[in-house]
Amino acid sequence: MKDTFNRKDISTFVLVVIASFLCAVNINTFINAGGLFPGGFTGLTVFIQRYFDQYLDIAIPYSPVYYLLNAIPAFIGYKMVGKKFTIFSCLMIFLTGLFADIMPSINITEDILLITIFGGILQGIALGIALRGNASSGGTDFIAMWISKKTGQPAWNFILGMNAVMLVAAGYLFGWNKALYSIIFQFCSTQVINTVHKRYKQMTIFIITSNPEIVVEEIQNSTHHGVTRLDGIGTYYGQPRTMLYTVVDSNSVKGLVTRIREIDTSSFINVTKTEYVEGRFYQVPIE
Secondary structure, three states: OOOOOOHHHHHHHHHHHHHHHHHHHHHHHHHHHHOOOOOHHHHHHHHHHHHHHHHOOOOOOHHHHHHHHHHHHHHHHHHHOOHHHHHHHHHHHHHHHHHHHHOOOOOOOOOHHHHHHHHHHHHHHHHHHHHHOOOOOOOHHHHHHHHHHHHOOOOHHHHHHHHHHHHHHHHHHHOHHHHHHHHHHHHHHHHHHHHHOOOOOEEEEEEEEOOHHHHHHHHHHHHOOOOEEEEEEEOOOOEEEEEEEEEEEHHHHHHHHHHHHHHOOOOEEEEEEEOOOOOOOOOOOOO
């Protein structure tokens, strides 16, 4: 990790503040209003709060529990995921807990289905903003990022399965109605995250070009990925053409396609979704 922070870190800081604020708003509106249990350590914190309140008649604030639960995952994240990533994630953990304790609770609607759907969407947007800024809400996010880093595959569906265990306990203690709505909440949140966060999603690109050397150089320099070259004849004009095949992360696709079209205006590019990659595939390291 570099000792100094740069302009990108300022952008990350702003995104973390926004994401923390949205998470806290969601907790004090949709989650509390609907009696829902979100995923991860946010949900576990809410679970502990409600258990103490309902069964022990003890009201405990959100932030101390949330901070304590995240202590060990934060240490794991710092050692195994990325130092800057963990630092900014800890900032989000702190701000979310702070905002959640000082913000008032507001009931926007009494419709539990609307609360569930829009609460899940807002949660997904907040976490997606954090992840786009190279941070997270901590807890199971550290675990998900570590799994994704090791496997090269999105891990959010695995986290959804882990959250189901907590929901079974919540259903038993607080009623199955709230637990079942919480599943819908978490599903909506997970789908939004999978849409917004594309770091571990790959795309396959086929490029038909008359200038393969320049295009190959651009792909390798900008993405650090290899390229397979196939020479042939274009049947439409009967001219020699080269097809280049490469797999890149989805965040690189738009910029790469634009640069290739600038290099070779006559190029033909086909981009397809990659379901699975086995073998050596370069991932930009998490700082």
